[in-house]
Amino acid sequence: MTFILAIDQGTTSTRAILFDANMQAVCSAQQEFPQIYPQAGWVEHDPEEIWSSTLNVCQKVLADHGISTDDLAGIGITNQRETTLIWDKATGKAIHNAIVWQDRRTASICDTLRDAGHEDMVRAQTGLLLDPYFSGTKVKWILDQVPGSRERAAAGDLVFGTVDSFLIWRLTGGKSHVTDATNAARTLIYDIHAGAWSDDICALLDIPQVMLPEVKDSAADFGVTDPAIFGGAVPILGVAGDQQAATVGQACFEPGMLKSTYGTGCFALLNTGDAPVLSQNRMLTTIAYQLDGTPTYALEGSIFIAGAAVQWLRDGLGIIQNASETGDLAPKADPGQDVLLVPAFTGLGAPYWKPDCQGAVFGLTRNSGPAEFARAALQSVAYQTRDLWEAMRADWGGDAQVSLRVDGGMSASDWAMQSLSDLLGADVDRPVILETTALGAAWLAGMKAGIYPDQAGFAKTWALERQFTPDMAEEKREAAYARWKRAVASVIDV
Numbered sequence: 001m002t003f004i005l006a007i008d009q010g011t012t013s014t015r016a017i018l019f020d021a022n023m024q025a026v027c028s029a030q031q032e033f034p035q036i037y038p039q040a041g042w043v044e045h046d047p048e049e050i051w052s053s054t055l056n057v058c059q060k061v062l063a064d065h066g067i068s069t070d071d072l073a074g075i076g077i078t079n080q081r082e083t084t085l086i087w088d089k090a091t092g093k094a095i096h097n098a099i100v101w102q103d104r105r106t107a108s109i110c111d112t113l114r115d116a117g118h119e120d121m122v123r124a125q126t127g128l129l130l131d132p133y134f135s136g137t138k139v140k141w142i143l144d145q146v147p148g149s150r151e152r153a154a155a156g157d158l159v160f161g162t163v164d165s166f167l168i169w170r171l172t173g174g175k176s177h178v179t180d181a182t183n184a185a186r187t188l189i190y191d192i193h194a195g196a197w198s199d200d201i202c203a204l205l206d207i208p209q210v211m212l213p214e215v216k217d218s219a220a221d222f223g224v225t226d227p228a229i230f231g232g233a234v235p236i237l238g239v240a241g242d243q244q245a246a247t248v249g250q251a252c253f254e255p256g257m258l259k260s261t262y263g264t265g266c267f268a269l270l271n272t273g274d275a276p277v278l279s280q281n282r283m284l285t286t287i288a289y290q291l292d293g294t295p296t297y298a299l300e301g302s303i304f305i306a307g308a309a310v311q312w313l314r315d316g317l318g319i320i321q322n323a324s325e326t327g328d329l330a331p332k333a334d335p336g337q338d339v340l341l342v343p344a345f346t347g348l349g350a351p352y353w354k355p356d357c358q359g360a361v362f363g364l365t366r367n368s369g370p371a372e373f374a375r376a377a378l379q380s381v382a383y384q385t386r387d388l389w390e391a392m393r394a395d396w397g398g399d400a401q402v403s404l405r406v407d408g409g410m411s412a413s414d415w416a417m418q419s420l421s422d423l424l425g426a427d428v429d430r431p432v433i434l435e436t437t438a439l440g441a442a443w444l445a446g447m448k449a450g451i452y453p454d455q456a457g458f459a460k461t462w463a464l465e466r467q468f469t470p471d472m473a474e475e476k477r478e479a480a481y482a483r484w485k486r487a488v489a490s491v492i493d494v
């Protein structure tokens with residue numbers, strides 16, 4: 001029993017990664033699944049695609065590496081957060097497609113709640129803002145729209161869960177209805193100070209509490225897999241939302257440590273220790289991880305479009321074939337042109353929180369082409385990170401880490417990371433292991449199983465691959481950032 005199976009159920013694909021007793025990734029499998037866009041601003045996933053892709057990748061890594069469930073000490077799960085499912089306890093079937101975190105359909109519910117003066121209470125209890133991003137208003141929307149569902153939920157027939165919860169339910173053959181504190185912290189109905197579902201907010205959204213999962217530590221006994229699924233019973237021992245798992249995988253265990261993950265979106269988390277910090281700059285307060293019943297809090301900045309801007313170059317504009325071409329194309333951009341992209345494709349997240357605004361491109365000339373767009377897409381990610389960086393440092397004071405630990409797909413691009421360092425005016429540290437999200441989930445499970453080191457021992461294994469240092473004159477950096485701020489302001493004003 002020397003392997004840990006990490007499941008990373010993300011926004012566009014599901015992955016399984018097998019880690020050996022030395023925490024080395026030895027085998028992985030990935031499966032993309034369709035995105036469903038029923039209307040502008042709506043994003044859904046088919047719950048059966050989430051489930052079948054999970055089964056497929058898990059079975060594939062076990063088969064490819066030639067091992068069985070007897071060789072697994074445990075499973076760690078990490079997942080796209082906030083995405084909302086409600087399913088029937090008797091059949092395990094969801095009553096509606098999963099409503100994805102990017103989905104904006106509940107913007108008007110949020111507006112109504114804000115206009116009625118509820119935002120301060122919600123913020124004080126959950127650390128979040130009234131934005132459609134979070135699960136709570138999505139749950140309310142499903143219960144409002146699917147006839148009879150609220151009554152069935154109140155009767156105990158329907159249950160709610162984020163993706164971790166749904167997968168655990170399925171993996172355990174319906175025996176465990178659980179989640180972990182990091183996922184609960186993203187629902188808008190969990191009191192992160194009390195460590196309990198909020199009576200006030202559940203009442204406000206008319207969500208029957210009987211439908212909510214039990215909340216556990218991030219390393220805990222979440223149940224064992226039904227032997228019918230993988231051929232044996234394997235304990236699920238680690239669970240964390242993907243950004244929190246990356247924070248763990250980056251060993252950001254000390255207050256002031258900061259990581260930024262570049263996936264579909266970009267999510268920066270600053271460890272604030274055992275004290276939740278209420279942001280003065282529209283950052284979120286969240287739980288970074290919870291071990292032995294003790295939550296460690298974080299400030300989070302959430303940007304909805306990072307890698308998705310590169311996907312847009314590929315799938316929307318068709319100017320690249322593969323995402324990885326962007327880093328080669330960007331340096332070829334004409335230095336005399338200043339094409340600037342504000343990728344507000346699904347509104348703007350932190351620190352603006354404008355669900356309804358739309359994207360824009362500035363500075364086009366007749367010579368603007370693929371290279372200028374590639375550079376603009378990568379720089380838009382850097383500018384958005386700078387927005388978070390400024391806000392977090394203002395909230396946290398002078399003790400924040402002066403460098404940024406990066407991971408995720410885009411962090412592999414040297415050009416993108418140099419540009420990030422230049423526009424931040426700060427060091428950017430790229431670790432040897434970029435699979436920090438899966439590693440974080442694996443460590444939580446392996447530590448609980450007793451085969452991986454404790455927190456201090458794990459932190460010592462973090463290793464720097466390359467540090468990017470700023471190479472841009474201060475004046476140029478500040479002028480570029482001021483232009484970005486003006487561009488964002490004009491997008492919000494339109």
Ligand code: G3P
Nearest residue numbers: 010011080081263264265
């Ligand atoms: O909050 C949404 C986040 O968890 C999604 O992460 O990696 O799928 O972009 P990712």
